[in-house]
Amino acid sequence: xxxxxxAVFVAVLGFSLIAPIFPLYVRGLGAxxxxxxxxxxxxxxxxxxxQIPSGRLSDSFGRRRLILAGIVIFGLMPPLYLYAKDATFLxxxxxxxxxxxxxxxxxxxALAIDHADRGTRGxxxxxxxxxxxxxxxxxxxxxxxxxxxxxxxxxxxxWTLLSALSFVLVLVLVKDPPKIxxxxxxxxxxxxxxxxxxxxxxxxxxxxxxxxxxxxxGGFNVTLLPEFALRLGFSTIEIGLLYMAFAxxxxxxxxxxxxxxxxGSRKILIIAGSVTGVVSFLFLRFxxxxxxxxxxxxxxxxxxxxxxxxxxxxxxxxxxPTRRGEIFGIFxxxxxxxxxxxxxxxxxxxxxxGINGSLAAFLAIGLVIAAGTLALREPPPP
Numbered sequence: 465x466x467x468x469x470x471a472v473f474v475a476v477l478g479f480s481l482i483a484p485i486f487p488l489y490v491r492g493l494g495a496x497x498x499x500x501x502x503x504x505x506x507x508x509x510x511x512x513x514x515q516i517p518s519g520r521l522s523d524s525f526g527r528r529r530l531i532l533a534g535i536v537i538f539g540l541m542p543p544l545y546l547y548a549k550d551a552t553f554l555x556x557x558x559x560x561x562x563x564x565x566x567x568x569x570x571x572x573x574a575l576a577i578d579h580a581d582r583g584t585r586g587x588x589x590x591x592x593x594x595x596x597x598x599x600x601x602x603x604x605x606x607x608x609x610x611x612x613x614x615x616x617x618x619x620x621x622x623w624t625l626l627s628a629l630s631f632v633l634v635l636v637l638v639k640d641p642p643k644i645x646x647x648x649x650x651x652x653x654x655x656x657x658x659x660x661x662x663x664x665x666x667x668x669x670x671x672x673x674x675x676x677x678x679x680x681x682g683g684f685n686v687t688l689l690p691e692f693a694l695r696l697g698f699s700t701i702e703i704g705l706l707y708m709a710f711a712x713x714x715x716x717x718x719x720x721x722x723x724x725x726x727x728g729s730r731k732i733l734i735i736a737g738s739v740t741g742v743v744s745f746l747f748l749r750f751x752x753x754x755x756x757x758x759x760x761x762x763x764x765x766x767x768x769x770x771x772x773x774x775x776x777x778x779x780x781x782x783x784x785p786t787r788r789g790e791i792f793g794i795f796x797x798x799x800x801x802x803x804x805x806x807x808x809x810x811x812x813x814x815x816x817x818g819i820n821g822s823l824a825a826f827l828a829i830g831l832v833i834a835a836g837t838l839a840l841r842e843p844p845p846p
Contacts, residue, residue, distance in 0.1 A: 465579050465588070467637035469595040471630050472572055475535055476596050478626035479561075480603025480711075481619040482545070484703045485611050487690050495551035497687075501811025503554045504687050508679065508803030510562025515800060519570035519793025526640045527571040527578075527789070532631060534571075537564025539627030542620035570793040577780050577788055578641045583726055589776040590722015593769065597718065600711030608704035659791065661843070664782035670840040671775040672798035674734055677741060677833045678768050679799040683806015684826055685710065692819050696752055705754075706761050713762040717769030725774035731840050734778075737771025738834040740764075745830055749823040771837075781843045805829070 482489075490500050522530050537560060544557045573592060580588035610618040660668050685707065693703045721733055744763040751757055776795065783791045809829070813822040 465576060465591070467633060468572060468575055469591055471531070471535075471633040471638060472592065473595040473599045474626050474630040474633060475538060475568065476599035477603045477606075478538060478623040478630070479541075480600045480707070481607035481610065481623050481626075482542075483600075483604045483686060483707055484608045484690055484700055485616070485619065487687060489545075489616070490551050490554060493548065493551040493554070497811040497814045499551055499811075501687055501807040501809075503551060503558055504683070504807040505804045506555050506558040507562045507565070508683075508800040508807075510559045511566045511800040512797055512804065514563055514566035515570055515797040516790060516793040518566040519574065519789035519791070519796075520787075522571040522574060522789035523787060527575040528634060528638055528640050530567040530571045531575075531634050531638070534564040534567030535627055535631045535634065537561065537567070539624050539631070542623045546617055546620050566793075566796075570789055570796050573776070573792040573796070574788045575638075575640070577776075577792070582781060585777040585780050586722045586725030586730070586773050588722070589773040590718045590720070590725070590769075592776075593718035593722070593772055594715040597711040597714035597765065597769070601708040601715060604707035604711075605701065605704035608700040612700055659783055659787055661782050661784075664841065664843065666839040667778065667782055667841050667843075670837050671734070671779050672795060673833045673836045674738060674771050674775040675795060675799040676802040676805075677738065677830060678772060679802020679804075680806040680809075680826065680829055680833075681741065681764055681768065681802075683803055683808075684810055684822070687807040687810040688814060688819055688822055693757070695819070696757065698754065702754060706758060709758040710761040710765040713765030714769040715765075717766045718773050721770045722773035722777075725777050730774040730778050731837075731842050733774040734771045734840060735834070735837045737767040737769070737774075738830070738837050740767030740770065742827065742830040742834050745823060745827045749820050778840070778842065 487500060487504075490503050495503065518530060541557060541561045541564070544560070545554065548554050548557065573589070576588045576592045577585060606622075607619040610622060689706060690703050693706055698706070721737075725733055741764055744760045744767065748757070748760050751760060776792075779791060779795055780788070806826075809825050810822050813825045817824075
């Protein structure tokens with residue numbers, strides 16, 4: 465699985481390079497906050513309708529093929545970004561990227577679970593999240609440095625290079641498990657084909673709510689964090705450090721709490737992580753200075769790293785293994801709900817009430833999702 469985690473790291477590193485400059489780039493093409501929210505949300509909106517079909521395809525045709533196809537699409541996006549003449553063209557580019565992401569992420573998550581037994585699923589998802597978020601930690605700092613020293617095009621073209629490297633890693637090192645095809649059963653009647661075990665639909669929805677919040681926080685980070693930081697006097701590299709604080713904390717905590725999730729108390733980890741995120745947003749609107757903002761971004765990452773591996777492990781425990789690609793297609797679709805809602809809420813509330821109004825809106829969303837985790841019920845041991 466090291467090859468899978470490494471490929472995920474390289475793929476995420478590519479598109480995270482442009483995080484510190486992308487909102488400013490779109491605004492420079494004449495976009496309002498609302499249009500910026502639309503451009504960024506398109507990426508997730510496309511995944512809302514393509515993640516589940518993609519997951520089903522991976523159940524039938526193999527995870528590796530879909531991952532490779534998605535990485536190819538990732539590699540084609542950066543030149544399209546650079547040659548955009550206006551912000552509306554970026555909506556099409558983001559839609560193409562959403563298709564690529566739908567091919568990669570459900571398949572990669574399902575592949576990680578395929579190679580883990582029930583007692584190590586939290587650890588497997590902890591390392592998956594660590595690979596994902598450690599790239600998000602490093603990428604923005606690298607992208608900011610490339611932009612400052614080599615200009616606008618450098619982070620985009622380096623993204624294409626990293627996509628090529630990720631493709632080679634998957635092609636050479638990653639293999640599908642021996643059996644991933646879905647059995648020929650009537651899924652609506654056969655217990656082996658039922659998607660969610662009886663009595664665990666509220667648990668399934670609560671775990672999906674956890675990743676909705678992850679997507680919402682990501683929507684804030686991509687849409688408003690750069691301008692929020694610029695108003696506090698931060699440089700481009702310092703903005704990259706904010707992303708590093710969030711994603712680095714997420715990656716490190718995911719490894720630790722993924723292992724803790726395998727020892728029990730997954731519900732406690734999920735609730736505690738959700739509450740940590742809410743408290744972080746509560747204080748974010750009242751702080752100034754690099755260190756306090758970095759600490760709160762690190763707390764946001766801590767909350768996500770605490771709750772996400774446990775939620776993914778619970779999802780695997782209360783659903784059927786024969787439809788795992790589809791299951792994680794749904795799980796990632798939930799995250800994309802947040803990715804869509806986050807930028808749209810950010811854009812609309814920032815235009816109407818300013819950035820502080822947006823922070824209040826995100827706090828309200830977090831409170832609702834944290835309350836929903838109280839309905840979660842852990843499955844009995846095997």
